Amino acid sequence: MARNLSKTKVPMPVQDPHTRGRNFTEVALGYTQEMAVEEARRCLDCKHKPCVAGCPVAIDIPAFIGEIAEGRFEESFRVLNEASALPAVCGRVCPQETQCEQRCVRGLKGEPVAIGRLERFAADWHREHACALPAKPVPNGRKVAVVGAGPGGLTAAGELARMGYAVTVFEALHLPGGVLSYGIPEFRLPKDIVMAEVNALISLGVEVMLNTVIGKTLTIDELLEYGFKAVFIASGAGLPRFMGIPGESLKGVYSANEYLTRINLMKAYEENSLTPILRGRHVAVVGGGNVAMDAARCAKRLGAGDVSIIYRRGFEELPARREEVHHAREEGIAFHFQTNPVQILGDERGWVRALECIKMSLGVPDASGRRRPIGQPGSNYELAADVVIMALGTSSNPLIRLTTPGLETDKWGGIVVDGQDGLTSREKVYAGGDVVTGSATVILAMGAGKDAARAIDRMIMEKSE
Ligand code: FAD
Ligand code: SF4
Ligand code: SF4
Numbered sequence: 001m002a003r004n005l006s007k008t009k010v011p012m013p014v015q016d017p018h019t020r021g022r023n024f025t026e027v028a029l030g031y032t033q034e035m036a037v038e039e040a041r042r043c044l045d046c047k048h049k050p051c052v053a054g055c056p057v058a059i060d061i062p063a064f065i066g067e068i069a070e071g072r073f074e075e076s077f078r079v080l081n082e083a084s085a086l087p088a089v090c091g092r093v094c095p096q097e098t099q100c101e102q103r104c105v106r107g108l109k110g111e112p113v114a115i116g117r118l119e120r121f122a123a124d125w126h127r128e129h130a131c132a133l134p135a136k137p138v139p140n141g142r143k144v145a146v147v148g149a150g151p152g153g154l155t156a157a158g159e160l161a162r163m164g165y166a167v168t169v170f171e172a173l174h175l176p177g178g179v180l181s182y183g184i185p186e187f188r189l190p191k192d193i194v195m196a197e198v199n200a201l202i203s204l205g206v207e208v209m210l211n212t213v214i215g216k217t218l219t220i221d222e223l224l225e226y227g228f229k230a231v232f233i234a235s236g237a238g239l240p241r242f243m244g245i246p247g248e249s250l251k252g253v254y255s256a257n258e259y260l261t262r263i264n265l266m267k268a269y270e271e272n273s274l275t276p277i278l279r280g281r282h283v284a285v286v287g288g289g290n291v292a293m294d295a296a297r298c299a300k301r302l303g304a305g306d307v308s309i310i311y312r313r314g315f316e317e318l319p320a321r322r323e324e325v326h327h328a329r330e331e332g333i334a335f336h337f338q339t340n341p342v343q344i345l346g347d348e349r350g351w352v353r354a355l356e357c358i359k360m361s362l363g364v365p366d367a368s369g370r371r372r373p374i375g376q377p378g379s380n381y382e383l384a385a386d387v388v389i390m391a392l393g394t395s396s397n398p399l400i401r402l403t404t405p406g407l408e409t410d411k412w413g414g415i416v417v418d419g420q421d422g423l424t425s426r427e428k429v430y431a432g433g434d435v436v437t438g439s440a441t442v443i444l445a446m447g448a449g450k451d452a453a454r455a456i457d458r459m460i461m462e463k464s465e
Helices: 033-040 050-054 061-069 073-083 087-093 105-109 115-129 151-162 191-203 220-225 256-265 290-301 322-330 399-403 442-463
Strands: 143-147 166-170 207-209 228-233 253-255 282-286 306-310 334-336 339-346 352-365 371-375 381-384 387-390 429-431
Touching: 033 061, 033 115, 050 061, 061 073, 061 115, 073 087, 073 115, 087 115, 087 191, 087 442, 115 191, 143 151, 151 166, 151 191, 151 442, 191 207, 220 228, 228 442, 253 256, 256 290, 256 387, 282 290, 282 381, 290 306, 290 322, 290 387, 306 339, 339 371, 352 387, 429 442
Parallel strands: 143 166, 143 228, 166 207, 228 429, 253 387, 282 306, 282 387, 306 334
Antiparallel strands: 339 352, 352 371, 352 381
């Protein structure tokens, strides 16, 4: 096989920014077979596999890329699927640049191998070409419950099902997927791709009970009483934060969670949708993470004249993925750096009319290592806005904590676990993903689900000896 010594990745074809700013179809179009083989040939098949150490689910990266380089796409998918239940998802939304790709040796003298794009290619190829669903494992006669059908819960469920457990996933919403379904927009992660990967898990025998809120419909203790040998809690961090500034209860102020749920889960963007959504002319989004980028890009697609991101630090500190920032800029989103809202102003009918902001300067780094923003007195100004979206981070919903005696949580409401296994302060109860770490990433939640599944299996096997 001839290696490709190009210093740069094979570019990803994307929809034209002007066209895509008016539709919800996927922005990145994916590699063709020829592009995938060409990019795969950039991999040096390093003996020590440094890239694998950057992947929280330890995909054998050179092995799956090697199969693509040889044109064996289904084999490539098989390697991926041994370690990850959601490769088409991760290939799209993983922050590869700070994980596997950051460790790639090709990155030392050029761009790293496009590991994420190749993962997406192999997973998409499998979905489009292979029709055989995975065979059901031999049952071991033991039941495990999982709370939450996001990436953490689904990964744990898949791992346990492969070991022969009868797994039931209890999900509060009417669709599985967690943030993959209700948060990340269609133009970044098409929902039929999420459902295809969820269906592959269901075909392993995983049962998904939708519309079931643990802490209301059933408690954790009831699940244990009903014969589940262990419970894995992966209920995420879906409780939005606000700033506590005047005007946050005006009409036209959304949390990003509510705004994105209306659009993604409830399809408010579709022409005949029954879900109401305010299509503002001047939309301001407060925050600088992926959630803020998603909300801003959705607002643009819903027809806003201007959309502004208000962020209190500078470009360098933006926590969003660079690719998302780049796409947002291409689509005409304006960025107001070193700017912080001090109040939301309303009209006489209680609707938002403007955002009053103050300019910030950046002082010495704080505990997070980022420069601390300091308000500049007298720099206040008004920004016209009829919709304001707060994308300031989230914490976990207190429902499970309040209904599970003895479950230890931290000061932010996250469930406290003992090390990598995810064991909580309650026997037989494990937790992982955003409900433990606070809002993080898909792949970290998946890694936690995988670790907890193995720990649950060890615990059950020890107890049954
Ligand atoms: P979740 O995905 O939140 O799933 C939790 C599930 O539990 C939900 O379905 C919820 O309905 C259910 N649940 C909650 N309470 C209960 C209950 N009491 N009973 C039953 N079910 C319950 N990460 C990336 O890696 N890349 C990105 O590009 C990215 N973009 C993002 C964009 C947005 C808009 C958001 C909000 C997040 C983004 N993230 C991204 C973060 C990532 O999605 C999360 O870190 C990840 O989904 C966490 O997985 P989880 O399984 O822990 O929780
Ligand atoms: Fe990289 Fe994410 Fe794929 Fe792991 S799952 S190899 S971190 S893109
Ligand atoms: Fe290939 Fe890069 Fe991993 Fe080496 S570090 S095996 S070049 S992907």
